[in-house]
Amino acid sequence: MKVEIFDRRVRKEFLEKISIIATLLSLILIFVDIPDCYKLIAGGVFFLFLVCMYACLWYRSNNLESVELTIEGSKVLIKTGDIFQQPEFKAIAFNEYFDTQVDDKIISRQSLNGIFINEKFSKSVDELDNLINGFEFEADEIIKTDVQRNGKSTQYKLGTVCVCDDYILAAFSKFDLKNRAVITMPQYLEFLINFWDNVNRIYAQKNVSVPVFGSGITRIKEHKNISDEDLLKIMLWTFRISEMRFKYPAKLSIIIHRDKIDSINLLDIKSAENGF
Numbered sequence: 001m002k003v004e005i006f007d008r009r010v011r012k013e014f015l016e017k018i019s020i021i022a023t024l025l026s027l028i029l030i031f032v033d034i035p036d037c038y039k040l041i042a043g044g045v046f047f048l049f050l051v052c053m054y055a056c057l058w059y060r061s062n063n064l065e066s067v068e069l070t071i072e073g074s075k076v077l078i079k080t081g082d083i084f085q086q087p088e089f090k091a092i093a094f095n096e097y098f099d100t101q102v103d104d105k106i107i108s109r110q111s112l113n114g115i116f117i118n119e120k121f122s123k124s125v126d127e128l129d130n131l132i133n134g135f136e137f138e139a140d141e142i143i144k145t146d147v148q149r150n151g152k153s154t155q156y157k158l159g160t161v162c163v164c165d166d167y168i169l170a171a172f173s174k175f176d177l178k179n180r181a182v183i184t185m186p187q188y189l190e191f192l193i194n195f196w197d198n199v200n201r202i203y204a205q206k207n208v209s210v211p212v213f214g215s216g217i218t219r220i221k222e223h224k225n226i227s228d229e230d231l232l233k234i235m236l237w238t239f240r241i242s243e244m245r246f247k248y249p250a251k252l253s254i255i256i257h258r259d260k261i262d263s264i265n266l267l268d269i270k271s272a273e274n275g276f
Contacts, residue, residue: 001062002061002062002262002264002265002267002268003058003061003062003265003267005058007058007061007267009061009267009271010054010057010058010061013057014053014054014057017053017057018050061267064266064267064270065079065080065261065266066078066079066080066266067079067266067267067269067270069236069269069270069273070273071236071239071240071273072240072245073245074239074244074245074246074251074252075246075248075251075252076236076239076251076252076253076254077251077252077253077254078232078253078254078256078266078269079253079254079255079256080255080256080257080258080261081255081256081258082255082257083112083209083210083211083255084115084116084120086207086209086253086255087207087209088166088206088207088208088209089163089166089167089168089203089206089207089208089209090166090167090168090208090209090210091161091167091168091169091170091195091199091208091209091210091211092112092113092116092167092168092169092170092211093112093113093170093172093173093211093213093216094113094169094170094171094172094173095107095113095171095172095173095174095175095181096143096155096156096157096158096171096172096173096174096175097147097149097151097152097153097154097155097156097171097175098132098152098154098156098162098169098171099151099152100117100125100128100129100132100152101150101151102114102117102118105150105179106150106151106179111216112211112216116167121164121165121167122165123165128164131162131164131165132162132164132169135162135163135164137156137160137162140157141156141157141160142154142155142156142157143155143156143157149175150179151179156171157171157194158171158172158174158183158187158190158191158194159171159190159191159192159193159194159195159197159198160194160198161195161198161199161202163202168199168202168208170191170195171191172191172213174187180219181219182219182220182221183214183219183220183221184220184221184222185220185221185222185223188213188214188220188234189234189238191213192213192234192235192238192239192242193238193241193242195213196238196239196242196243196244197242197243197244199244200242200243200244200245203246203250205246205247205250206250207250207251207252207253208246208250208251208252208253209252209253209254209255210235210252210253210254210255211254211255211257212228212231212232212235212254212255212256212257212260213231213235214226214231215228215231215257215260227263227264228256228260228263228264229263229264229265229268229269232254232256232264232269233269233272235254236254236269239252
């Protein structure tokens with residue numbers, strides 16, 4: 001279980017609800033008299049009610065699928081879902097070359113990146129390439145333009161974004177000599193800081209949905225066992241220290257894949273809201 005049965009936060013919520021119920025019962029019993037022969041039964045029923053209520057609160061805490069936070073004035077919704085089903089802008093992680101070759105060598109068909117290119121993007125791969133090539137990148141976002149490798153030859157700074165219809169493509173991962181997506185923790189932090197600042201520039205007061213970056217097949221060097229919950233906390237921390245601020249009613253949504261929610265304690269995330 002993600003939340004222990006006597007977790008202090010569950011107990012706190014339980015006691016708050018008891019306080020309300022006790023106040024209401026006190027007011028009712030001023031006007032209603034319970035016969036002595038029924039007091040024991042009423043007491044037993046009330047005790048069972050409290051046990052059931054506590055069990056429900058504990059069960060709900062273990063099975064939270066969404067929480068809403070306020071971080072530096074911005075609304076942040078963390079929820080289970082499908083990134084492709086979200087409204088308005090949706091962020092998809094690409095590599096540092098914005099490759100579009102889905103062949104299980106450059107891009108895996110099973111990755112979010114591969115599914116986007118093969119199944120979800122409404123245009124052809126050639127049209128996607130034209131949109132990327134025609135996007136107005138900042139001069140300092142382009143590192144090299146003649147890299148000798150399989151795939152595209154232009155290398156972009158981590159965190160660089162490209163808007164294609166209602167998708168935000170983000171240069172997220174480095175590629176090693178075996179065409180494996182890798183990234184170090186300093187590079188991960190660099191990506192997030194740059195990404196939030198670039199989203200702040202282009203979001204145009206629209207809602208933005210992002211996955212838990214690094215939760216897929218990308219390897220974070222020297223942190224192979226880092227959990228999805230830790231990655232989520234890092235994302236929230238970098239969001240707080242960045243310049244990214246969503247103006248009402250726009251908000252940020254972080255989408256957790258349904259297969260991953262069992263490993264993330266959203267009650268902990270909500271409790272640490274002011275610490276991010």
